[in-house]
Amino acid sequence: xxxxxxxxxxxxxxxxxxxxxxxxxxxxxxxxxxxxxxxxxxxxxxxxxxxxxxxxxxxxxxxxxxxxxxxxxxxxxxxxxxxxxxxxxxxxxxxxxxxxxxxxxxxxxxxxxxxxxxxxxxxxxxxxxxxxxxxxxxxxxxxxxxxxxxxxxxxxxxxxxxxxxxxxxxxxxxxxxxxxxxxxxxxxx
Numbered sequence: 001x002x003x004x005x006x007x008x009x010x011x012x013x014x015x016x017x018x019x020x021x022x023x024x025x026x027x028x029x030x031x032x033x034x035x036x037x038x039x040x041x042x043x044x045x046x047x048x049x050x051x052x053x054x055x056x057x058x059x060x061x062x063x064x065x066x067x068x069x070x071x072x073x074x075x076x077x078x079x080x081x082x083x084x085x086x087x088x089x090x091x092x093x094x095x096x097x098x099x100x101x102x103x104x105x106x107x108x109x110x111x112x113x114x115x116x117x118x119x120x121x122x123x124x125x126x127x128x129x130x131x132x133x134x135x136x137x138x139x140x141x142x143x144x145x146x147x148x149x150x151x152x153x154x155x156x157x158x159x160x161x162x163x164x165x166x167x168x169x170x171x172x173x174x175x176x177x178x179x180x181x182x183x184x185x186x187x188x189x
Contacts, residue, residue, distance in 0.1 A: 008058040012076060014114065014136055015051040016147055044086035048145075050138050052078035054114060066122045070130075073115045078138040080108045105143065112137040118151075126157045 002008040029038040056074015063069065082105040090101045118132030132151045139145045 006060050010056055010058055012054040012056060017049045042088045044088045046084045048082045050078055050080045052076040069119045071117045075111055076114055077111050080139050082143050110140055128155045130155055
């Protein structure tokens with residue numbers, strides 16, 4: 001929701017899915033004389049799904065009639081689920097009452113900041129293209145992460161003002177010829 005040509009408040013939905021990492025190593029078992037007797041390949045892979053809703057502020061700085069820069073900052077509530085799988089987990093849980101090859105952190109949540117800077121260029125009265133560098137923090141403790149992304153997009157302004165000041169037909173006509181059209185709100189009529 002835009003308050004004026006420079007300030008707006010926005011709702012945000014952000015999702016990062018299928019972050020993954022893998023760990024592979026071969027362990028060597030040695031006897032009491034430190035002589036290798038067996039090898040054991042181990043692996044561990046992890047997946048992380050993150051999403052969140054937020055509220056933030058946006059500042060626009062029109063530099064010309066067609067080009068401007070912007071920045072945004074806000075807070076959002078994230079939801080994070082991390083799943084690990086691999087034979088390392090099986091080895092660690094083999095002596096428990098519930099051996100498994102998969103561990104999940106469940107659904108963790110919290111609040112964090114997000115921020116972005118970008119530039120946009122008007123290509124038509126209501127349409128502009130933009131490029132944005134976005135950064136968001138999420139997670140806690142050993143699962144704390146920061147993600148940075150570059151976004152390209154098209155913005156369509158339904159109000160028709162684009163960015164920066166815009167003139168209505170009556171304002172343009174009054175500026176050009178010292179005349180204007182009669183409107184339904186004109187007190188004289």
